[in-house]
Amino acid sequence: MISIIRLILLCAVALGFGGGAHAQQSPIERGDYLVNNIGACGNCHTPREKGMPDLSKRFAGGFQTFSEPWFVTKGSNITSDPETGIGRWSVDDLKRALTEGVRPNGVPLAPIMPFPFFKVLTAGDLDAMVAYLRSVPAIRNEVQPPVYKAAPPKEEVPGAARAMTEEELRDPVKRGFYLASLAHCMACHSRRSENEPPDFKNAWGAGGRIFRGGYGESTAANISGHKTKGLGAWSDADIRRALTDGVSRDGRKLKPPMLDYVGYYKTWTDADMTALIAWMRSIPPIE
Ligand code: HEC
Ligand code: HEC
Numbered sequence: 001m002i003s004i005i006r007l008i009l010l011c012a013v014a015l016g017f018g019g020g021a022h023a024q025q026s027p028i029e030r031g032d033y034l035v036n037n038i039g040a041c042g043n044c045h046t047p048r049e050k051g052m053p054d055l056s057k058r059f060a061g062g063f064q065t066f067s068e069p070w071f072v073t074k075g076s077n078i079t080s081d082p083e084t085g086i087g088r089w090s091v092d093d094l095k096r097a098l099t100e101g102v103r104p105n106g107v108p109l110a111p112i113m114p115f116p117f118f119k120v121l122t123a124g125d126l127d128a129m130v131a132y133l134r135s136v137p138a139i140r141n142e143v144q145p146p147v148y149k150a151a152p153p154k155e156e157v158p159g160a161a162r163a164m165t166e167e168e169l170r171d172p173v174k175r176g177f178y179l180a181s182l183a184h185c186m187a188c189h190s191r192r193s194e195n196e197p198p199d200f201k202n203a204w205g206a207g208g209r210i211f212r213g214g215y216g217e218s219t220a221a222n223i224s225g226h227k228t229k230g231l232g233a234w235s236d237a238d239i240r241r242a243l244t245d246g247v248s249r250d251g252r253k254l255k256p257p258m259l260d261y262v263g264y265y266k267t268w269t270d271a272d273m274t275a276l277i278a279w280m281r282s283i284p285p286i287e
Pocket of ligand 1: 034035039040041042043044045066073074075076077078085086094097098103108109110112113114129133146
């Protein structure tokens with residue numbers, strides 16, 4: 001009898017019921033999920049082969065170059081290679097880089113690396129992320145060094161300036177905000193162009209930034225609750241389909257870079273995706 005109850009409980013945990021679902025995972029497993037599913041770190045830190053992430057070189061350095069008025073840079077090699085990666089960094093060095101955006105040598109990271117969002121990491125999740133990163137096999141790959149042109153404006157994400165607590169994550173909307181911060185949705189959806197810093201005050205979810213690539217052009221959508229310009233008239237199922245299948249409400253296939261991120265978001269647990277949508281529902285309408 002007891003074993004049947006235990007079995008049912010285990011199934012419930014496996015299906016992701018309850019905020020404490022990840023309590024069953026080891027820190028490395030939790031970190032793996034946070035890095036490879038929620039944070040989509042590979043989208044900027046993994047090279048590509050024929051347009052797809054090359055998982056044999058996972059985290060050996062990004063494929064794209066970010067060129068903004070303040071810097072020109074690429075996603076660093078974040079494998080444990082001591083020469084070209086972060087193999088010589090201590091646990092504290094990594095934590096500082098992830099949440100404060102400073103390298104061990106004191107040089108600040110370009111804020112295209114979404115560290116202003118990662119300040120929300122709970123103490124446990126920060127430990128887990130670092131444990132996972134330190135387990136990533138070393139790959140030697142020299143990434144073109146960054147060029148810094150000017151000090152970038154300081155970014156503070158409203159609500160994400162400090163570590164959240166496990167207690168807060170039990171509230172679905174707060175949990176959704178937490179996940180959205182790690183997925184840095186607002187880095188793209190609150191910015192009008194790459195030449196202006198994100199405007200979290202006046203453009204929270206407003207979209208408008210144009211991206212160009214081999215696919216042509218795409219414009220970050222308005223993901224606020226606005227009835228006609230945003231997602232105000234979308235059902236939860238419409239939003240879920242966009243995030244997991246990469247299809248807009250009218251059936252149109254979404255373009256990169258959103259489509260690339262969908263490749264990561266589609267593997268979130270059902271409970272996490274439900275929380276994300278609950279938070280999206282709370283984004284105030286904006287033109
Ligand atoms: C939007 C692209 C992007 C995403 C997403 C991203 N990063 Fe980065 N990251 C960068 C760039 C670009 C740099 C280098 C910044 C510079 O040159 O100043 C960087 C730097 C770093 C560094 C410092 C390494 C070094 O040697 O400079 C670490 C560690 C890191 N990222 C880890 C992560 C982790 C972990 C995640 C996911 C939770 C992540 N990044 C998500 C773009 C990104
Ligand atoms: C790298 C930038 C980037 C990131 C990160 C990003 N998005 Fe997007 N998103 C876009 C772009 C660009 C589009 C428009 C794609 C198109 O029109 O084909 C888009 C489209 C969408 C759409 C479809 C809206 C519509 O009208 O069709 C939704 C919903 C959405 N994003 C939500 C999110 C959420 C939620 C997150 C975080 C979990 C996120 N996005 C992260 C750039 C991004």
